[in-house]
Amino acid sequence: MNNVLIDQAETGYQLAEQKAAQYFTSLHEQLMNNTYTTKLTQDFQLWQKKHIHRYSWLPLVSRSKRKPDSRDVYRYIQWLNVTGKLDDYLDRSISYIYMRDLGKALDSPETQARIQRVARDTKKYFMRSSSNAGKRKEQPDYISVASLYRWAQKENVETAVIWLIQKLKNVASNIPKELDAEQAQRKLIKIILGVVLHVNDEMDEMTPIVERSQRFDAAIRLGYSYGLTYPFIDDLLDSQALSLQEKEQYSQMIRQALLTGIVPDIGQWNGANQEVIQYVHSELREAFEYIKNYQRPEMQRTFFEQSYVFFQSQELDRAKKISNANYTNEELYVPIIIKSSSSRLIVRSVLSASEDEGFDLRTFYYGIYNQLADDFADMFDDMEEGAVTPYTYYLKYRDLRPDLINPYELYWTVISHLIHSVYDSDEKTREVILDRAINGLKRSKERLGQAKYNEIMNIFASGQPEFNQLVQQMVRKADDVDFLDKLLRDQVIVHLQNDKKEKEDFLHTIRTVREQINIELQISKPTEIPEMKETLIDAANYSLQGDGKRLRPILTWVMGVREYGLTEASIVPLLRSLEYMHTASLIFDDLPTQDNASTRRGRSTLHQVHNSATAELTGLFLIQKAIGEQSSLGQFDAATVLTLIRYSAEKAEDMCMGQAMDLNSKGKALTLEQLNMICFYKTGIAFEAALVMPAILAQVKESEIASLKKFAYHAGIAFQIKDDLLDLEGDHLVLGKPAGQDARNNNSTFVSILGEDGAKKEMWEHYCLATDALNDMPKHVPFLKHLLDYIVGRER
Incomplete structure (x- = not known):
């Protein structure tokens, strides 16, 4: 392999590492100085006025209008509409997607206009669907293949959607049994939707029909091509489907492709999973070539550099062993700062998207917020699998390692940093981020049960008892903090x-x-x-x-x-x-x-x-x-x-x-x-x-x-x-x-x-x-x- 290319790639990773280390140091200082609790206490005092009501108005609503189970999506949306909550629900849901997936700042008038447009369209869709709720359906429209094809007809992208349906069918039938098939498919679908959303956001009613169709066609294929890396690189290497020797061989192939821009042949495969690897290799090669050929020449280097940084950070994170008691805080957190931000930065380079002022910085700072939230939710699954995350490592070594940073406290530090340092104390940003944080804790409490939840909180939140008391009060009493994407996520998993x-x-x-x-x-x-x-x-x-x-x-x-x-x-x-x-x-x-x-x-x-x-x-x-x-x-x-x-x-x-x-x-x-x-x-x-x-x-x-x-x-x-x-x-x-x-x-x-x-x-x-x-x-x-x-x- 070309040593110059290797040196360039390693230099790129070192720069990303330095940037992540600086960010981590800043967060660590804020955590040690305890500035985050003071700021967030003030934030919650403002926030709770909208979410905690002294007197509940629910008894005034007839029994038929009581809050339904959110798993019945159409009845739940209808209830939100009847109670006057739907507009706020959709506004915070769409706003969150614009922050997380599109890297937007919510104080931008243009972004607000786009959010309102998407929220109006979403409301029309659900109101139309709810009006037909009496008509039994095989599947909700947002899951139905028939509805996907009807959208394709409307946007003149039938060929791309037919291609995608066949691709998703093949992926589903080739996911190794050691992987969580439904989660793998969900993540792939989510990436495809995210890329389509990126492209949709860059167009408006003035975009010519032909251009609109061409861009959606490319977005569907690019979304699949990039999203394929989640089940067939990230999940596959994290699973027990491959032996250690196979993982090493597979990782070397991926590394070579990212360093040279050319996917190598499989060659002699040394493990028992040759048939699976042949399919995966063929699909990833096709996907790799499609992305490479779509990009403008000046964006290819950016794509390869970002992809290598993403892959290398995953490899370093994946190599950690829970039995090793000597990882530093930097070793635990810097790779996840890099990988959590890189995954979304890559989407922009995949699309060869135009420059968006502030996008890179916002995305870089935002990534660890999502990663820490996801790791908290997956904590017990990760423990069973022996995976090293900030939470699993802290649970195992907190009594032996007083120097270890509490990841739950760092999570709130990140939230404070985002609200006040990245988004300039913007009121709507504060609203959406705190909504999301409390919603995540409510969901964890429901999933774990009260006793287990209290046990976890006693471990992670005991260092800041006053702040935790405030947070738990919000978890118990706050209303109107749920999100559409979580609702649909749960529905997609159940459907799959x-x-x-x-x-x-x-x-x-x-x-x-x-x-x-x-x-x-x-x-x-x-x-x-x-x-x-x-x-x-x-x-x-x-x-x-x-x-x-x-x-x-x-x-x-x-x-x-x-x-x-x-x-x-x-x-x-x-x-x-x-x-x-x-x-x-x-x-x-x-x-x-x-x-x-x-x-x-x-x-x-x-x-x-x-x-x-x-x-x-x-x-x-x-x-x-x-x-x-x-x-x-x-x-x-x-x-x-x-x-x-x-x-x-x-x-x-x-x-x-x-x-x-x-x-x-x-x-x-x-x-x-x-x-x-x-x-x-x-x-x-x-x-x-x-x-x-x-x-x-x-x-x-x-x-x-x-x-x-x-x-x-x-x-x-x-x-x-x-x-x-x-x-x-x-x-x-x-x-x-x-x-x-x-x-x-x-x-x-x-x-x-x-x-x-x-x-x-x-x-x-x-x-x-x-x-x-x-x-x-x-x-x-x-x-x-x-x-x-x-x-x-x-x-x-």
Whole structure:
């Protein structure tokens, strides 16, 4: 490695270290002189006038307007609005984000105007969402993938958001089990939003639409590219996923990339995690190149210098061992001052953002405030993991090391320094920072419980009893100190955890029900049957034994058994009939007179194994078997079964018409409307039947059946578009059939009509419309939501 580059990097780190050491010395002096308690006592005396009321007005509010659980976001926002608290709530929440993430000073009239604009927009969004609160939703809008895509359409960044959705899906499936997957994903999402917010703040209503779209597109990709370092560098190196040797090898690769501007090859990997590292290396290399290529040349050096400083400070912090009792205060605090400020400074260089007077200084001083607050919240988790933070180290060695600085006292010293030395005693800054500090202690008290919280306070706050008494009075009595970002953070974590459980249940259901259905599908051969019928049964079983997904009968099982409470035994004939009908349609579809396919479900098509005549007769045989199965639904009344058979016959007719339309369209250029119609009759009808037939048996309301039909229509078209995309780019070994067949047959497809990007956008449009249909359903059906995700994300 070039020694000059190493020397430059080390010089850059030494300068950052000197600056951090000077800041730490200043804080230490203020702490030793005890000036912070005097100033903050005066601050709290002013602050409490707005937050502590002698007489509570709550009894005057009707019981229906009492404060709801904040976990119900929409009801909580509505309550804030009714009680007149919402404007202040949003103002402090947005103001805090402008301070923390954008490095703004709140005494700037321009910043205040922007904060008010964002607060107004946020209020409109939540009021609009709250007005629809009676309409059940699969997910809140701020978490929903469909809502993200609707925003993308509004800002003309659909391609970037489609790219991001796929990237986030891949990250989620490649996070090592030793990491906290939900926290890793949350941090990545937070970074992406932060970068988008940076870019949004630099634009206004006068920004041209094209420029706005281009900048948002870049922000999404840059946010992901930079945010990826949190789960796959910081978290990965902090975890136990890698051995010590692997961590050393991995760290050397990162260091070399930052010093040279070139990501090195993996080379010979010396550990057991080669597959994980290969994925991570590939993603980080792509991300690294995107950031580097986006930046203006004059910003690249700044980016690399700041990134190296950030990485080096993390490495020094990571190398500490809790068993070492000899770390100095400087060794404990200087690296976290550097890393906490560098992480946000890097965002500006990533974006090649223009100079913002005072940004670097404010960000540098502000970082340790957040870091100490986060370390306090994570104290017990860090202790369990043996991590060295100012809090864990103080807890372990406070009785042996009287020289150790109390991190809780330093935290309040930083707050005093920020309010009075960095933000010039600005009233609004004082309000927001103290709101945040008291909110953090309230949350800790709720999380730990009163006894544990008191124990911790006795350790950390005993040195300043009068000041602590004041603070604890604020913790007990102060109101209106909560923040929107904390509310949404908690919701995102809960959503990610629930989504993971639901997805696991979805996959488990697919596996177990598919196995049950596969057993039920085989057609038995009675003794002494004609040879020709035996041949047809063998041919039918051959087609049924292929590696089919069985999505349609699985759907019917889920809706019938899990959602409508029908007994499994009662609907087995319906499950068989659906797969018999579907398999028959595939046999006909593969014939030389139609699509002339050679492979289906990973095996040779039936007409290749036998002949076309046998295939045709087998298809007819399976259709008759399907009708026979439907007529044997003996646990339901006759009128209901007749209704089901009549519906089934109509759908079979529609599928035949769809296939005829498809065959008639070969070699012709179709419009999107014509293709949608063919697609629905060929594919969507089958989805509809799988959903509607159990609903008929359960005698559900027509309004619910209408929602099921709407979902099936859009899910079916999304399914077909994904098929067309897979035919363009899929692996035939994964697909179970040859790729590129549509092009060879000169078929009009969504890809041929719209192009690859256009087809992806159309697929996501139908995803959103299918999601709307789910939101119209009377109850939440997680399986259908995850089915929709599977449809657009599958590889076969």
